[in-house]
Amino acid sequence: MSVLQASQLIKRYQLGVHEVNALNGVDFEAAAGEFVAIMGPSGSGKSTLLHLLGGLDAPTGGTVMLAGQELSGLNDQQATLARRRSIGFVFQFFNLLPTLSAEENILLPILIDGKKPAEFKERLDQLIALVGLEERRTHKPDQLSGGEQQRVALARALITQPAILLADEPTGNLDSNTGKAIMELLRRSCDDLNQAIVVVTHDARAAAFADRVVFLRDGQVERRLQLAQDEAPA
Ligand code: ADP
Numbered sequence: 722m723s724v725l726q727a728s729q730l731i732k733r734y735q736l737g738v739h740e741v742n743a744l745n746g747v748d749f750e751a752a753a754g755e756f757v758a759i760m761g762p763s764g765s766g767k768s769t770l771l772h773l774l775g776g777l778d779a780p781t782g783g784t785v786m787l788a789g790q791e792l793s794g795l796n797d798q799q800a801t802l803a804r805r806r807s808i809g810f811v812f813q814f815f816n817l818l819p820t821l822s823a824e825e826n827i828l829l830p831i832l833i834d835g836k837k838p839a840e841f842k843e844r845l846d847q848l849i850a851l852v853g854l855e856e857r858r859t860h861k862p863d864q865l866s867g868g869e870q871q872r873v874a875l876a877r878a879l880i881t882q883p884a885i886l887l888a889d890e891p892t893g894n895l896d897s898n899t900g901k902a903i904m905e906l907l908r909r910s911c912d913d914l915n916q917a918i919v920v921v922t923h924d925a926r927a928a929a930f931a932d933r934v935v936f937l938r939d940g941q942v943e944r945r946l947q948l949a950q951d952e953a954p955a
């Protein structure tokens with residue numbers, strides 16, 4: 722069952738007198754427990770697609786269904802709620818709050834939801850162990866390496882146990898070993914939590930962790946590729 726389904730997405734940006742056709746009729750879906758990578762040259766529409774899938778921006782045409790609910794049928798407030806309930810976001814520039822510690826940053830979505838952090842202590846401890854930040858819980862972002870900051874951002878995206886995780890170049894700023902570790906964490910999260918994960922990446926080594934790769938070119942799907950994770954060497 723697809724938890725995320727988009728049909729015939731069109732996105733045009735108005736740049737002064739110019740129109741940019743960022744997406745020209747893209748179909749996309751991701752099922753629970755499925756890891757999909759979006760690849761393609763710079764400017765091919767990858768970030769635009771991810772933003773539309775996450776309801777961060779509205780399409781010019783076409784539809785996005787999130788857990789069976791059409792996003793365009795919702796008002797802003799309803800869309801925000803649907804997003805908070807179902808989606809975790811990870812971006813290339815980690816967007817951590819500099820004055821908060823690692824664990825406070827991870828708990829931020831809980832606070833924003835008006836829930837009590839104390840009720841999430843067990844989940845927090847599990848996640849901190851999953852991303853290997855046990856020794857860094859009280860450190861502020863500027864005391865953490867790039868890889869550690871990205872792991873905090875990942876834990877923050879996972880604290881609400883979202884059905885869908887969307888990540889834009891999550892390994893973009895990281896050295897290759899740290900990038901590989903982050904992709905392994907995403908893969909494990911997808912398998913353990915039966916999450917749909919969608920990752921935009923330039924890096925074929927990162928895309929190799931996915932079940933499927935969707936290649937974009939000039940705002941269209943150029944190719945779809947099924948990968949056999951079971952057969953991948955360990
Ligand atoms: P990618 O992520 O593959 O690099 P993008 O989705 O960022 O591609 O961009 C697709 C096209 O849309 C590009 O031509 C880009 O310049 C244009 N674009 C993206 N965002 C905007 C925006 N906010 N305003 C105008 N044009 C944009």
Ligand code: ADP
Pocket residue numbers: 863864865866867868869896899
């Ligand atoms: P990784 O590759 O796992 O991201 P690094 O090799 O970059 O880690 O960093 C190793 C250690 O050095 C980290 O545990 C981190 O605490 C510390 N460190 C790295 N960058 C900084 C920094 N800018 N400020 C303070 N400590 C840092």
